Amino acid sequence: MTISPRLIRHAKDLGLQIIVVAAVLAVWKLGTEWADSLYFPSPNKVFAEVWNGWILDWSNTWEDNLQPSLMRLLSGFFLASFFAITTGIAIGRSRTLGDYVEPIIHFVRSIPPPALLPLFLVLLGIDDTMKIVLIATGVFPPILLNTIDGVRSIDPLYLDTATAYRISRSRRLTHVILPSAGPKIFAGLRISLSIAVILMVISELIAATNGVGFRILQAQRQFKMVDLWAGLVVLGTMGAFLNGVLSLVERRVLRWRRA
Amino acid sequence: MSIEPMHEESVDDSGAEASGSLAATDLHHVYGRGTSEEHHALGGITFSMNKGEFVAIVGPSGCGKTTLLRCLSGLMAPTSGSVMLEGVPVESVPKDLTLVFQDYRRSLYPWLRVDANVEFPLKNSGIGKAERTERVRQALEDVGLSGHASKYPGQLSGGMQQRVSIARALAYRPHLLLMDEPFASVDAQTRASLEDVLLEVWARRRKTVLFVTHDIDESVYLADRVVVLSNAPSHVMAEIVVDIPRPRDQIETKATPEFVELRAEVARLIRDAGTGAGKPAGDS
């Protein structure tokens, strides 16, 4: 019986990952103990705080920090995704429409998303509506542009085939155009998710009374370095989790690509 | 591959009159008109085919066969000339017609499994679920892909993909079937069986078939009539009636003197088509 070379390679990669992560933690621990820095607490303390301050107090952390953050982020993200994909398909299908609106889209895209915050602050105030609108506006352009690109780069023969079989307009849209633009749309969604997290954090650092970002800000104001680092770890975990979910959805929706 | 002769349960359209008389008059097509890369592909093609006929088209590579099929099917408007189906001008793809594309790889949807690809056009025409499933099963069996229904096209070889695109057209059951080099990528063995499947379906359902091929043997073996096109701008150089009796047989028919004679005649015409325009005669 033989073990396939691929399996060996996977095992090696996994081993390497474990070693690297362990090494990072070791450097972190030894470095902080040796330097005894004010700003870099040792990982033991940070993870202890994650455990005691966040996980053991789950119902409070969920209600005060995680749930508000997730609500803002996901509302903005889904709102923008829906409108960006639908308008992206419309613009992608019509050269003329695209010609008229593309310069505007490119301009809006080149505004660094956080720079929108003061404007929305003054227009919408500091409540959740502002944060959701900010996130939605910031993630809109990448999804829109990727959708347009995906719809435009559809293989013309896919459409000819649909015509040859007299596929109706609506089915052509949902069953031919949308799936063929799928990979590009997901690329846009992935970029957008990271922008959404950035905007969520910034809006919570500037104008919030709850959320993960707010808790990090509080820790900073009270000079609680361990709490601050624990907040970063939680935020990182949240980001990784959301990314993981998106990847899972993508793998499922685009599973034909691995065929 | 099974070449099952009769499927009594689904003779829905065989009782009807065989339909699909198609006539093209003085078709011209020019690509990129008014640009430096203008190309006159069709140079006045006139021909017609009757209901129930099996016509093969042969011609040098690049002479405009695919262009012709696209114009005939209504996918593309010719620069000038007319296409009539049963006396009605063809402006968009008619209901009882479909096309098997030459570029089969790009005409299957990679996000649909094989059976879903075959079933996809049927969902449009109000056919019940049970009937659809049966048609898909039958068509995949006809092309010898029964075991591959739940794979994605990307998991199949080129020849298998080509057969899926044929199965899709068979399951759709158009009266008029236009096929653009549909067997080009399958191995010789499978090709012979596919030819016989096609002939059998054609005879049973009284379809009208227009079949583009590079293979002279294939054209003579399958068709009632072989239309030979010239180099671009192409026109009809000759039409050869193949009066070999049916049913035909892969081995016996191809050994008959008539077959050998007709094949030589077509080959000669194609060679002349190539040299006539001062170019080598394609890749066939």
Next chain:
Amino acid sequence: MASASRSRRVPVKWVRGAIGAGVLFVALEVLTRAELVTAEYLPPASSILREVFSLLTTRAFLRDLWVTIQACLIGLAIATLVAVPLGLVLGLGRTAYKATIVVIEFLRPIPSVALIPLAILIYGRGTDMKVALVVFACLWPILFNTIYGMHSVDPVAADTARVFGLGRIRIGTRVYLRSASPFIFTGFKIATSIAVILAVSAELIAGGSEGIGIVMLEEASVGNQKTVYAVTIVTGLIGLVLLGALGAVERRMFAWAQAERAVA
């Protein structure tokens, strides 16, 4: 045929783009003039545009603008000087490459903007803090793309160079650096957008006295919508100019390379 029709299309495209922008402008103007939207939400488009011009000719504003851009440029320069050599070395071996990827994957989910509170504690609220953040955030995309580029070097080219007796260092610069440069440039482009995002965010969060983010916050706090709109538009213009310039450089310098886009 394709190229001919494309070149004919370009002016059409520009005309339509201009019409689109013009229609938007007029629509916004009419919206406020007809008092369908109060000036509190949307000052007349023409007044915003005038404000953009007046800002761009005001010394004080240009100083603020320069403070922000300066932080970006210094941070980008440091990040490039660190990440490119590091990437060239790490890119030579498979294991180092994979190890780096793990570290990057490990750090990636933490949005760099979340480090702003920490950076404020360590570096204060001035330029140092912004530069430090920009360096940290820009290091990764440049490093990742450099390593990625090293792996795209055609081994045949490297062998050929060896056969011709080029020394190690010269192989390094001639073959590897040249082949990897389009990827490095892609990383640099990504890093540039990130740099602007971080510098502006840092100003918004840290406060302070100068910088374009500060101008926006101050104007917002006194309810001067017109100027806030105008500054937001200016940030967009900067983005357009920066990315446009980088795009032009890329097309000129790396036309030979059909560089695959590596996204870090």
